[in-house]
Amino acid sequence: MKLLLDTCVWGGVKSGLESAGHDVVWLGEWEQDPGDEEILAIAHRSERILITLDKDFGELAIVKGAPHCGILRLVNLSGRQQTAVCLRVFELYRDELMTGAIVAAGLDRVRIRSFNET
Template identity: 70%
Template sequence: MKLLLDTCVWGGVQTKLVTAGHDVVWAGNWSEDPGDEEILATAYREGRILVTLDRDFGELAIVRRMPHCGILRLVNVNSRQQSTVCLQALTLYSDELVSGAIVTAELGRVRIRPPDDTR
């Protein structure tokens, strides 16, 4: 699966996801943070699911209707748990994410917002 990790996601998550066979880019490796809009646009252009801790991406996708290829938001997950929660969500909800859903995952709880058919 192709993923783009937001700058707020711990960089060590990239290593774990690559080891699990995913194609991963971490925005933290970029020379500068281009901001949320450009991060979401880059993920879309490259066909990547965005992984973030930031709730602002939901507003960009839902309210401002910016196109995306799926968003996985990790909530209340410390850096040591991010890899585990991310891998579990990708395993269990890959079909939903690939279809453009917004998946919000925390320890013991997942919410899924299906893609908006009116895009």
Template identity: 70%
Template sequence: MVWSGDWPKDPGDEEILATAYREGRILVTLDKDFGELAILRGNPHCGILRLVNLSTKEQSIVCLQVLQLYRDELFSGAIVTAELDRVRIRPPENRA
């Protein structure tokens, strides 16, 4: 696990997404901007999990559950949005 908050300076959303992709990592975020980078700009990624409206304690519980249940979808390039009682999955676009 890598937390971008440990980096010496914030490289910006595009570089965070690019680093996760280069390292073959699923990006877990509270920020919808990463999904917009992936969908609207077509930035490559290895899956994005966005957590919405969750307390800090709920974030860890939901994150672990979603990673266990939807690991394959995420690694195939899906964007998953997870709330306490709801999960939405946007499958990856057809990759050429």
């Protein structure tokens, strides 16, 4: 899967997801944070699922109708837990994410809002 990790996601997640065969870009390696609206636009243009801790991206997608290619929001996880939860979500909900769902996932709970805004 093609993924874009927000700056708030632990940097170690990048190597963990790459080791699992994913194409990953981490915004923490960029010199400047372009802001939420531009991050979502970049993810959409590059056909990447956005992974974040930030609720604002869901609001941009749902309320403002910003186009996206799927959003995974990690909820109440330590940095070390983030990779495992991402991989579990990809295994169980890959199809939903690939069709533009917004997924909120923690250790014991997953919520999915399925729709395609692309």
